[in-house]
Every structure is written in C-alpha cells, then in structure tokens.
Amino acid sequence: MLAALILSNLLLLHAAATTSPLRSVAWYAGYHSADFPLSQVSWSKYTQLTYAFATTTPDVNSLFLADSDEQLLPQFVQMAHANNVTASLAIGGWGGSQYFSTAVGSSANRTAFVKTVTELVTQYDLDGLDFDWEYPNFQGIGCNTINSNDTENFLSFLQELRQDSTGSKLVLSAATSVLPWNGTNGLPSTDVSGFSSVLSWIEIMNYDIWDVLSPHAGPNSPLNDTCAPSGDQTGSAVSSVNAWVAAGMPANQILLGVAAYGHSYVVPESSVLQSNSSTNITNAFPPFNAGAEHLGDSWDSPAGFDVCGNFSGITGVYTYWGLVDGGYIDMDGSPQNGFGYLFDTCSQTPYVYDKSNQTLVSYDNVQSFALKGDFIKNNGLGGFSMWEAGGDLNDTLLDSIRSAIGGSSTTSSNDPSTPSSTSSSSSSRNAAMMMTSPGMISITTILAICVDC
C-alpha cells in the first residue's frame, strides 16, 4: 500500500516533469569551423549541438582530439551554455570507431573506458556524450576491431557509465544504423530495450542509404522505402523506425537523423530524362557511371587513403549550400531553370539533374524536410538530429522541419528521458529545455528498493 502510494506519487511527479519540447539537434563538425564558425550557429533553434568528433584509440585510457578540436571544444561548450543549449561530444564516426570493440571488450576495459569518457566530460564541462560507433559487430570502414559480443558489451558499458556519478547526469545518445545493431548471431538484435533504459535517445542515421558505392543511384535519405521496388528497399525513416520500435526502442527515444546534403552521380541523360527536351526525371534508381564521378562541393573530400590505409574514391557529396552555390537549386531547393527535377513520391525526396555535365543529385529540400517533420510528429518521435549544422543555408532546412513539428511542441507524457529532480549545474542549466537524464532509471531503482523493503 505504502509502496503503491509512493509509486503513484512518483509517477505523478514523473508525468509532471515530462513536458518536453522537440529535440532539435545537429552535429557541429569541428573540421568545418573555418567556413562555418561557432558564431554562425543558430543556437536558439537547437536544444542540443553535438561536437564531432573525438575518436577511439588503441589505448582504452585515451580518446583522440585533434589540436584544433582541443582549442575549439571549450568555446563550443561555452557558447552552447550561454545559449542554454546542451553541449554534447560525439565519439567515433566513420573513421573513428576502430577501437570501440576493444574499449568495451572486457569488464576491466569497460571500467577503464567509463573513466576515460567521464574525465573528458569533466575536463570540457560537457552535458552529454553521443556514441557514434559504426558499427557494433559489423565492419564499417574496414579495419575496426570487432567482436561478436559487441552489442551486449556496449550495453554493459553504458549501464556502468550510468552507475557513475558523472555518467548518471549526462545526456547519452547513440547514432545508429537503420537496423538495430547486430547481436551475437550477426543478425539485427530483436531486443534493444536494455538500451532504452540507459540511453536518453538514439539518432537513426537515415542517410547515405544510396551512394557511389551502391550498384545504382538512389535516394540519399528516403522517408519511405516500402513502396520502392523490392530490391531497392534498403532503409528509410519508415522502415528503420519500425525496426527499432519492434525491437523495443520507444518511439519518443528515437530522433530521426536528417541530411543537409545530397549525393551526386554521373548519369547519361537517356537514363533519367523522359526525352531530350524534357526536364522530367523518370527514374529514381538509374545506373550511373562510377568511373566518371566528380567532386561535389568544396567540403567534399578528394580521393585518398583512409585511416585503414585503403584507397577511398570520390564521394560526390554536396551540402545544401553547395547545391545552391553550384547552381543546381534555388534557396528553397527548387531546381534552376532548365535542370531536370523529380520529387520522388516513394522516398519523398527531390532529385535534380544538370544536363550540362550529366550530374544527378539526390538531396533534401524544404518540402522533404517538412514531410520528415510531419513524420516525426505523427509517429511521436523525439525529434531530429541533422548532419550537419553547417550544411544548411540560412536555416532553410532547419526552419522547415522545426515548423512542421511545431516549434517547441511537447512530446508524449510518458517520456522516459526527462530529468529526474536531481540538480547539478548541468541539470539546472537544462531545466528550461527539459533535457535528459533518464528518469526511468531513478524510478526503477526506487521500485527495486521498495520491492526489497
């Protein structure tokens, strides 16, 4: 009876504390700061900015930050705090995930890695950490350490991090693949509910679904793919959210990863246009000429050797501003006069085609970001996280998705990732934003105590 009373009061308190706005998040790439300085970030439109990247090292006791990041990160945190925005740090990334597997590979290493990450949090006064492990028990760039137990070791590590006095107060997130991380059997996990108790949220990286390594061109960031030809259903917001929710991740702990960039392909006119005189693109999955690939905008990396020492070709990526600068589209993302165009009704994303150099680009614009915002709202997701803040132009995409979601709307009343009433410098700082440390944990902890008593 007493326990029930305590429980109902707790639930009431919990419900009262759960008015939580849209989580409007973006990654800030430190390596683009020369072109996109911290002063250009529209801080007031975000609840969190996530600095990219610290990378894993062979030594579980250390993470790597470039000298330039060591200088910039304190300014990033200071500006975020001055704007009441959560300052998180992303660890890993495509090129920085080599040693996650060993860092969480044994009980002793997990304890050491908790110490490593919490020391970094304290040193830089961070409010959060974003684990961008690409990928647990699935090879990413080519030379990552990997173990069949990666996913369960990752969970054990996060649980230990939550037990830590510093770790317990953090906003903890993870950037994920479109399918739940592979379990010991090498197949997508069917139960990720354990992660929902320790992570504030995940961000599904619903982009690069098609790129120049794919067998043919396709949408970079499809909203839907269940309507695509059967061989081309390789991931989308619809299917990835379904997959994560089916595996036990609550929808309101899912942020949709959205892309302020597109992928380009060199495609002959006859493969994409209705006729020579037409500007109608007819094929969302045309073959392309991989050998003729050219650089995207000035942020696109030239071909070179990756961290594994493997040759990596041109990716042909254009940021949103790069597409405007390159003369493909107008500010709002509509095609320049005479350019081919398609708003693909299945992926609900646009394509633009430049006849003069046979370049097809799959990208996102005002319309597709608004539809993604509608999807987030209609499915009770926790918000979005955009790669990357500096890819947008004059907040065109950001404003579109925010207004579709409804600005600082509230999310559902059983949001488990809202703060418990503990106060620390960071939780009071975030009180106005109702940012997270998982309140669910404190409730289950107290319940466990009451069941025992």
Ligand SMILES: *[C@@H]1O[C@H](CO)[C@@H](O)[C@H](O)[C@H]1NC(C)=O
């Ligand atoms: C940050 O929050 C504090 C306390 O709620 C408030 O006084 C201040 O104006 C806020 N600053 C910004 C930039 O929103």
Ligand SMILES: *[C@@H]1O[C@H](CO)[C@@H](O)[C@H](O)[C@H]1NC(C)=O
């Ligand atoms: C623990 O970390 C060290 C590096 O600090 C690594 O050499 C070792 O292989 C790791 N252990 C496991 C079981 O992954």
Ligand SMILES: *[C@@H]1O[C@H](CO)[C@@H](O)[C@H](O)[C@H]1NC(C)=O
């Ligand atoms: C990349 O390099 C690693 C060794 O550093 C190798 O094992 C791997 O197979 C290479 N190739 C690819 C495509 O990743």
Ligand SMILES: *[C@@H]1O[C@H](CO)[C@@H](O)[C@H](O)[C@H]1NC(C)=O
């Ligand atoms: C995975 O963990 C189990 C114990 O849970 C252990 O027996 C097994 O050796 C581990 N596998 C690898 C590849 O480390």
Ligand SMILES: *[C@@H]1O[C@H](CO)[C@@H](O)[C@H](O)[C@H]1NC(C)=O
């Ligand atoms: C799981 O592994 C399979 C290959 O066994 C791979 O195709 C798939 O992409 C992996 N999934 C994730 C989420 O890493």
Ligand SMILES: *[C@@H]1O[C@H](CO)[C@@H](O)[C@H](O)[C@H]1NC(C)=O
């Ligand atoms: C996705 O496509 C299916 C048809 O395959 C359709 O029934 C569904 O409504 C679409 N979902 C969205 C969010 O567009």
Ligand SMILES: *[C@@H]1O[C@H](CO)[C@@H](O)[C@H](O)[C@H]1NC(C)=O
């Ligand atoms: C399309 O027409 C232009 C002239 O208007 C010509 O230069 C070009 O070769 C034609 N392309 C094809 C595929 O017929």
Ligand SMILES: *[C@@H]1O[C@H](CO)[C@@H](O)[C@H](O)[C@H]1NC(C)=O
């Ligand atoms: C483009 O397609 C639309 C229908 O989607 C059609 O009405 C229009 O005539 C086409 N334009 C050309 C130039 O083929």
Ligand SMILES: *[C@@H]1O[C@H](CO)[C@@H](O)[C@H](O)[C@H]1NC(C)=O
């Ligand atoms: C493609 O053509 C446009 C002009 O239509 C030009 O601005 C752009 O630089 C060209 N891109 C490449 C890679 O040749």
Ligand SMILES: *[C@@H]1O[C@H](CO)[C@@H](O)[C@H](O)[C@H]1NC(C)=O
């Ligand atoms: C950027 O947006 C602001 C406000 O929406 C507008 O006043 C301004 O003209 C825009 N700049 C450009 C280059 O379009």
